[in-house]
Amino acid sequence: MLAPRLRTMVNTIAHIAKTVMRHKIAYFNHVTEPEPPMTDLSAFPITSKWTPQDPSVIQLFSFPTPNGVKASIALEEMGLPH
Numbered sequence: 314m315l316a317p318r319l320r321t322m323v324n325t326i327a328h329i330a331k332t333v334m335r336h337k338i339a340y341f342n343h344v345t346e347p348e349p350p351m352t353d354l355s356a357f358p359i360t361s362k363w364t365p366q367d368p369s370v371i372q373l374f375s376f377p378t379p380n381g382v383k384a385s386i387a388l389e390e391m392g393l394p395h
Contacts, residue, residue: 370394 354360354368365372373388373395375381388395 354365359374363372363374371388371393373385375384385395
């Protein structure tokens with residue numbers, strides 16, 4: 314009597330494992346696809362008001378608030394040109 318119940322449990326666990334792995338693979342395939350490079354900035358309305366002087370570097374627009382200062386500090390510490 315124990316064998317059919319055990320077989321059912323094993324089949325259920327195998328089904329759950331396959332489902333979880335299928336979802337994980339689908340998630341990571343979506344996440345690891347490379348983003349295309351952003352070469353055209355004209356789609357962003359802010360560039361019509363403040364045209365980028367050098368599009369290859371980050372332009373940081375922020376207020377002198379704690380979070381604005383944190384963004385500036387982070388760019389400095391990462392060594393990113395801005």
